[in-house]
Amino acid sequence: MINSSSLPTPLENHYILLRHGRSKxxxxxxxxxxxxxxxxxxSPAESSSGPHGENNGWGLTSVGxxxxxxxxxxxxxxxxxxxxxxxxxTARVSEVRDMPGDPEGIVKSQKPIRLAIYTSPFLRTLExxxxxHDHISNYLGGSEDDLxxxxxxxxxxxxPSVITVQGLRERNFGIYELKPDHESYNKVWKLDGxxxxxxxxxxxxxxxxxxxxxGVETCEQVQSRMCGVIKEIELDxxxxxxxxxxxxxxxxxILVSHGDSxxxxxxxxxxxxxxxxxxxxxxxxxxxxxx
Numbered sequence: 239m240i241n242s243s244s245l246p247t248p249l250e251n252h253y254i255l256l257r258h259g260r261s262k263x264x265x266x267x268x269x270x271x272x273x274x275x276x277x278x279x280x281s282p283a284e285s286s287s288g289p290h291g292e293n294n295g296w297g298l299t300s301v302g303x304x305x306x307x308x309x310x311x312x313x314x315x316x317x318x319x320x321x322x323x324x325x326x327x328t329a330r331v332s333e334v335r336d337m338p339g340d341p342e343g344i345v346k347s348q349k350p351i352r353l354a355i356y357t358s359p360f361l362r363t364l365e366x367x368x369x370x371h372d373h374i375s376n377y378l379g380g381s382e383d384d385l386x387x388x389x390x391x392x393x394x395x396x397x398p399s400v401i402t403v404q405g406l407r408e409r410n411f412g413i414y415e416l417k418p419d420h421e422s423y424n425k426v427w428k429l430d431g432x433x434x435x436x437x438x439x440x441x442x443x444x445x446x447x448x449x450x451x452x453g454v455e456t457c458e459q460v461q462s463r464m465c466g467v468i469k470e471i472e473l474d475x476x477x478x479x480x481x482x483x484x485x486x487x488x489x490x491x492i493l494v495s496h497g498d499s500x501x502x503x504x505x506x507x508x509x510x511x512x513x514x515x516x517x518x519x520x521x522x523x524x525x526x527x528x529x
């Protein structure tokens with residue numbers, strides 16, 4: 239289900255929500271939620287970093303890079319072989335779990351896919367998006383046998399560069415910036431849960447005051463900007479990738495973002511209150527879902 243008050247209906251595109259791979263901030267156990275700390279340095283002079291990547295954007299670890307490579311492979315195989323790009327939640331979970339599908343299930347004749355990758359400006363998401371883009375681009379520029387397919391199941395047309403979107407940034411955790419992550423997240427999520435149990439999911443002055451005191455974005459604020467990105471892509475993707483020889487195609491946008499931002503965006507797709515985001519299945523590092 240789609241929350242019609244937050245997202246346009248029906249949606250013209252399919253959306254893959256992909257969380258960044260394991261980052262240096264994850265390893266250090268600290269919250270990195272502001273553009274100032276999470277984005278790559280503007281100049282080499284600002285790029286000196288500490289042992290975990292502080293002052294250098296807190297990018298991916300080597301483990302995170304490998305996670306993303308595996309996720310990129312899974313996404314590519316899914317797009318090439320899935321019978322239905324817009325399955326029910328049950329079918330989606332089953333189909334993703336079973337990838338790659340059995341050879342008999344490969345669809346040899348389907349609409350081509352116009353694919354674009356959009357990312358948060360944080361270093362860990364920029365690096366994640368670049369790995370995914372490079373992996374898919376390398377496959378498209380190489381042999382169709384690289385993935386073991388007997389023939390190309392479906393044509394994919396990839397936008398030539400990753401598109402950075404400010405609205406996909408991390409949820410701002412205010413006073414908890416650079417503080418221990420588990421303790422800080424749990425405090426904010428506890429507040430989210432309290433608000434969820436006492437409200438209809440929409441911000442009021444009392445709710446806003448609670449979040450203002452600690453400088454944290456409310457769930458509704460995060461959902462609003464994330465859904466704003468979807469609305470922009472709905473208008474942008476078809477025009478951005480208009481191709482003369484492709485009359486009919488499926489449009490797919492991969493959104494590379496962060497745990498809370500994607501979790502809260504899911505509430506719009508699942509038609510639940512944004513404050514109920516912790517009740518949904520959590521996205522681990524380099525995990526993805528399609529809507």
